[in-house]
Amino acid sequence: MFRFRSLTSRLLGLLAAVGLAVGLSLQAAPQAAAASLTQITNFGTNPTGLLMHLYVPNNVRPNPPILLALHGCQGTGPYMYSSTDFGSLADRYGFLVIYPSTNPSGSCWDVSSDQALTRNGGSDPVGLMSMITYAEQHYGGNADAVYVTGESSGGMMTNVMLADYPDVFKAGAAFMGVPYHCFYTGTVRGWNGPCAQGQVSMTPQQWGNLVRGADRGYTGPRPRVQLWHGTADTTLSHNNLGEEIKEWTDVLGVSQTPSATDTPAANWNRTRYDNSAGVTQVEAYSIAGAGHQLPVQGTAMAATAVHFMGLDGGTSGGGTTGALKAVAAGKCLTDANGTTLGTQQQIYPCNGGANQTWTRTASNQLTVTVGGSTLCLDAEAHGTSPGTKAIVWSCNGQANQQWQLNPNGTVTGVQSGLCLDVAGLATGDGTPVQLWTCSGGSNQQWKLG
Secondary structure, three states, X not given: OOOOOOHHHHHHHHHHHHOOOOOOXXXXXXXXXXXXXXXXXXXXXXXXXXXXXXXXXXXXXXXXXXXEEEOOOOOOHHHHHHHOOHHHHHHXXXXXXXXXXXXXXXXXOOOOOOOOOOOOOOOHHHHHHHHHHHHHHHXXXXXXXXXXXXXXXXXXXXXXXXXXXXXXXXXXXXEOOOOOOOOOOOOOOOOOHHHHOOOOOOOHHHHHHHHHHHOOOOOOXXXXXXXXXXXXXXXXXXXXXXXXXXXXXXXXXXXXXXXXXXXXXXOEEEEEEEOOOOOEEEEEEEEOOOOOOOOOOOOOHHHHHHHHHOOOOOOXXXXXXXXXXXXXXXXXXXXXXOOOOOOEOEEEOOOOOHHHOEEEOOOOOEEEEEOOEEEEEEEHHHOOOOOOEEEEEEOOOOHHHOEEEOOOOOEEEOOOOOEXXXXXXXXXXXXXXXXXXXXXOHHHOEEEO
């Protein structure tokens, strides 16, 4: 986080924006966390003396994916853990999270030197790679499922790691970053004012050539990239989002013209850039009115990044398939009337049938396929009031057919903001499912897959 105000003022700003508690501290762990951070020393080659903390959830899956989560300026690894939702998402999905800290503590990442901008060139990226290797060798981490995310200076380093080590990372999500090489000064941890102010602009090919120069001779597949920026960011200009899009669309060989444009949540303006197979390679979120404060804790931002990267069990194309289980009832969302449009959804004992198999698509739809026909979960008649029926309908891409799967287990309608709800807290077979005001009740808890 390139923030020259104090940490206290940053937290007060977040309080005004999203209602966080004033008492949040740097070292506080999320209350929902089932495990704790472990500090690891002597993890390998570490030219800049970085610190490593690792989060291993109690329900870690076999051969788990690895997420490298990078703090911003004035931050630390433990602070990144306590102030974002990645730890609680790891609890839910069973992946490892590495939370590194810069040295000296609270400093920015080196994204400006020749060493940092070259594969195995030295400085911070080498130490970060040692952490990944350590997690693979000592915690069974999956070398074929490594991902990176970060905010502000960590968003910049996300771009750097994707450029320096394209064979290591499958995907990354950069919050409030700048393009790889934009912050170049030739000095370690240098400050590049023109880049910060959004005054550096290049052609897509010029940006792409810089990325290709980070690991000269590499011709293999490149990691997919998700990008986030607020329009009211006065620390790192929103202009950098457009430059990042130019850079990564060129690197990944897709058009600079979006394949799709939509608003999956209020003030989230999303553009996606697909390859010829229809798989999104670059996804960008411009958050209207947001300042230098992403990802906002308690929102779906981190979960959306985790979904893009496939850490929630999805494929590289962004899909997740399985039963949608009502946690309190222990039963599954069921399309009980086949392909009949308008059928209100109900809960029944889970049996693995096609009418209980839901796919969350890259467009945030929930689809069910019965007898060769695919239908979408739909808020009936675009309803936005409590009691609106959750039905199935022909897929049309509209907002009443888009759903957010949130870290707290709720499923919310993008158009209404209401929660998917088992009516009346009932648990009996055939209980209808509806939309209702989010209450935190157990009848609004769901698990997909």
